[in-house]
Amino acid sequence: MLNITYLYFGQQKDEYFRKGMDEYIKRIGKYAKFNEKVLKPENLPDNPTQSEINAALEKESRTVLPLMSKSAYKISMCVEGKSMSSEGFAGLFEKVMNEGKSEIVFIVGSSHGLSEKVKKESDLCLSFSPMTFAHGLFSVMLCEQIYRAFTINAGEKYHK
Amino acid sequence: MLNITYLYFGQQKDEYFRKGMDEYIKRIGKYAKFNEKVLKPENLPDNPTQSEINAALEKESRTVLPLMSKSAYKISMCVEGKSMSSEGFAGLFEKVMNEGKSEIVFIVGSSHGLSEKVKKESDLCLSFSPMTFAHGLFSVMLCEQIYRAFTINAGEKYHK
Numbered sequence: 548m549l550n551i552t553y554l555y556f557g558q559q560k561d562e563y564f565r566k567g568m569d570e571y572i573k574r575i576g577k578y579a580k581f582n583e584k585v586l587k588p589e590n591l592p593d594n595p596t597q598s599e600i601n602a603a604l605e606k607e608s609r610t611v612l613p614l615m616s617k618s619a620y621k622i623s624m625c626v627e628g629k630s631m632s633s634e635g636f637a638g639l640f641e642k643v644m645n646e647g648k649s650e651i652v653f654i655v656g657s658s659h660g661l662s663e664k665v666k667k668e669s670d671l672c673l674s675f676s677p678m679t680f681a682h683g684l685f686s687v688m689l690c691e692q693i694y695r696a697f698t699i700n701a702g703e704k705y706h707k
Numbered sequence: 708m709l710n711i712t713y714l715y716f717g718q719q720k721d722e723y724f725r726k727g728m729d730e731y732i733k734r735i736g737k738y739a740k741f742n743e744k745v746l747k748p749e750n751l752p753d754n755p756t757q758s759e760i761n762a763a764l765e766k767e768s769r770t771v772l773p774l775m776s777k778s779a780y781k782i783s784m785c786v787e788g789k790s791m792s793s794e795g796f797a798g799l800f801e802k803v804m805n806e807g808k809s810e811i812v813f814i815v816g817s818s819h820g821l822s823e824k825v826k827k828e829s830d831l832c833l834s835f836s837p838m839t840f841a842h843g844l845f846s847v848m849l850c851e852q853i854y855r856a857f858t859i860n861a862g863e864k865y866h867k
């Protein structure tokens with residue numbers, strides 16, 4: 548069974564989004580083992596300078612890099628990343644499994660994104676939209692697309 | 708005060724997504740009057756033919772077209788539409804208001820989308836993502852972006 552690892556900085560604070568995530572995680576359970584790991588973002592002042600932001604991203608990369616296992620297919624979520632359709636995303640899952648990999652890792656950064664180091668360590672920088680969505684909402688969007696990918700590959704009715 | 712009219716086919720069935728929508732609608736209330744109108748999608752058989760789908764879209768267009776007021780700026784949501792950043796979306800709100808319009812209408816179709824007629828009657832076909840999202844989730848995404856647009860234009864902290 549495929550492992551899906553979801554690494555993200557910042558907690559899911561809104562109860563309704565937590566419930567939405569949990570619903571999709573439950574459904575994903577039919578196809579894969581879902582592991583969620585919440586990481587603590589670095590504290591930043593109210594109006595941080597670019598160098599304060601860079602220092603925080605650097606520290607955050609030291610937290611997340613050891614969790615991105617070498618043998619996994621690693622996807623960093625970045626607004627400037629590659630965009631694809633839900634069918635393309637589902638095809639990517641197939642490709643990864645055909646390569647004999649047993650884990651896909653998704654990495655979502657803090658409100659200032661991810662360091663270049665983390666992006667370079669990833670197999671893919673993926674963008675769902677040129678728009679910025681609330682962190683909690685984005686987690687639901689990601690879990691829904693992962694679930695959708697499995698239903699597409701299984702030829703199920705969820706995705707029309 | 709600007710009017711935001713949200714016309715969509717199909718009910719918001721999931722309680723957690725309803726709560727997410729309500730939260731953003733409440734926040735939008737600070738900047739605009741939000742009107743939501745739920746429209747009933749046509750019934751279709753389990754595996755509809757293209758002509759059955761077209762007939763349903765045609766009937767649905769007769770429901771929605773009279774609700775798209777001539778004086779409003781009308782935005783149809785279509786996966787193949789124009790994509791933009793959250794800042795670009797916020798700029799669009801400014802542009803519409805500068806043109807002296809007092810209403811923006813958003814139209815979201817049923818699971819088979821919208822007819823060409825509805826798209827032609829719109830000022831813009833807008834896409835949030837090349838990916839397909841669950842209908843209920845998409846409503847939350849739209850309300851969040853509308854709220855975000857107002858905070859961007861007001862120079863508030865929500866959007867970093």
